[in-house]
Amino acid sequence: MLDKIFSGGLVGTVGNIIDEFHVSEEEKGKIKIRLKELENEINAKQIDVNLADAKSTATDISGILQRSWRPLIGISCAFAIFWEYVAKQFTLFFLALFSIETAPLPSLDLEALMPLVLALLGMAGLRTYEKQKGISK
Helix, strand or coil: CCCHHCCCHHHHHHHHHHHHCCCHHHHHHHHHHHHHHHHHHHHHHHHHHHHHHHHCCCCCCCHHHHHHHHHHHHHHHHHHHHHHHHHHHHHHHHHCEEECCCCCCCCEEEEHHHHHHHHHHHHHHHHHHHHHHHHCC
């Protein structure tokens, strides 16, 4: 049931529900037109929000984070992978080399991290492909 609701847009989903009611075709048409108008209004409001977001010149920490959250996620993933595969291994090597006893070093859950890294790399590859084909600016 939920897959039917979430798979279509607002007009399609509600339109299918309206089709199940026993009202005249004229009333169904009016309702569907009104739903399409509501969907257009929602899209126009979202465009306004996107424009205001793009025009933002906030220079405080919230403005910086708002504009650079994707690079921050990428850098965080890169540091996590660097720690797990490079820095931690060298640290363990030098601790063992000099016979230094220490608490276990932190280990990161790469099963949760790798899907995010692969998604970021996939989107970067898609963006590169679009630029090469001239699909986007």
